[in-house]
Amino acid sequence: MKNEGVLWKILRLSVRAMTMLLLLAMLVPLAIIVILSLSDQSYLSFPPTAYSFRWYRSFLANSDYQSAIINSLTIGVSAAFLATVAGTLVAIAVIRGAIPGKDLLSTLMMAPAILPQIILAIGLYPISVLLSLNGTYWAVILAHAAVSIPFPFIAVCGALQGYSDRIEYAAMSLGASPRQTFRHITLPMIGPSVFSGFVFALAFSIDELVLAIFLTSPSTRTLPLLLWQQLNYQVTPEIAAAATALLTFTLLLILSATIVRRFSQQKYKVSGA
């Protein structure tokens, strides 16, 4: 018995150590980027010898970055909106509907999360050329929407499975038409998940590089693509400042999704599952 206890303790400690290592592997590079962005030097070296906000000022004044940020937001919000509408509707059809081939449809909806993006990018490129969409906003918006569909799809499927369809039947037995039932019951019930699906889709688009490389032109260039191009061209702490801005924005998005979810869980306990 005592030996078992010791073994168990060793196992527990090593799992803990592994987790710490993984977290460090993620956090240390982030910390280095943030520190680099505060450098006062004109090249990237770690640790910086002097600190300032000059690269942030330079980043904000740079018209290339300005247009890349606007592009990223335009593309991200549009793509996330399309992905959320489509993902939510398919989730409702798959979980509540009586349609044939539900399993196949769910698998298809999940495919973009599993397929390598480089393959999608290579496949989408000739299509966007054929449709004369290449380099336009639509090319990258549609690609990002397609690839980020799993986020709202999974979130809304989870929300719908979290409460019984009896709640919708109850609404209809009480006189609510299918449209009223959707508006007054289904939508409020899945709302927080729709929102978090939207946020994750947006965060995905804002951070995405591979599809952007293939499908954007200089006028539709996104922030990650500009960063990538800058790295090949001039390596200044301005890149670190831009990367930190991107990182902060992504973190805020994910934080907002968490807050909404927490708040809605406090608001009501789901009963009758």
Add this chain to the structure above:
Amino acid sequence: MMMGIGKIKAGCAVAIRELTKEYYPIVAVAPTSVDVASGGFFAIIGPSGSGKSTLLGILAGYVQPTAGRVEVNGKDILSEPMYRRNIGMVFQNYALFPHMTVAENIAFPLKMRGLQKSEVTERVRHSLAMVRLEQYRDRKPGMLSGGQQQRVALARAAIYQPSLLLMDEPLGALDKNLRDEMQEEIKRFQQELGITVIYVTHDQQEAAFLADRIGIMKDGAMVQIGTPRELYERPTSRFVAGFLGEASVFAITGLSAGSEASATIEGGLSMRINPANAARGGKYVCIRPENVMIGQEAARLPNVYEGVITESLYTAGSVRYRITAPAGQSLVSRALPHTGFQLYETGRTVKFGWSPDDVCVIN
């Protein structure tokens, strides 16, 4: 209490005709016909999987029948979508809207019907008073106890004065004491509103307490319909006899009709039976425990035998005996322990018997 607002609409008569549901190759509901009188309380009981909830789902509208007709006050409802049927339904686990308060839940059907805000407020206030939940009006359902949620569900399903109220095991999730209390409440509620109710449960005592007529379902078929008394005293099948209360059932080996009707059962025991019962014919005899007399009371009956008490169980308010006859037949007898009552111990040899009228011939 509810009479102050709007007119009370008496319940509607329901006619179910040859209603069938098949999930090929399974027959969930075999062709079933039932009539429920206006203002009647009809309970459907049966083991799980007997099709009772499916039948209720067809009436509510979320299960599509394979064939059949359902008329409410002479009007076919199956062609209407569920939101236009004006049928109230209390679901198992209540199906309250968790994101709405108690008052919003109860107001929901009125809002869907586009009622004036002032009328909605007024009727919700009366409805809350009726189910005694005034002080909980702004709580979310998740903050209420099971019994309170049950009352919200009831108030919500009845506030628009539906033609028919359906209830699917509404007390299944409650503990015993609360269940008894809610039974009283449901009965009071139904009588006050004069509403027609179809009620599904697997609890035969609950059904007998609430309903004026009961239908017993087995394997998708309605095997017998009657008042609680008819079903208990005159079951037509072994299943009904065993499902509703306790019974001693024996296979018949010989049956003779006529004025001196009698039946012989397995083990060669013979008994006089009521000629009318004999004329009906059947494969088994069924005797209810309270009709099996012991000792003095048995001695003057036409069917009297001798046997040994093999089990004697005194519980609050009643005594249950198991008696074994010499040929091996085993019966259950129940007696009420009144003052001066004699308790027979296990192992004692006694006379026991029953009246010919108390023998049911069943299938």
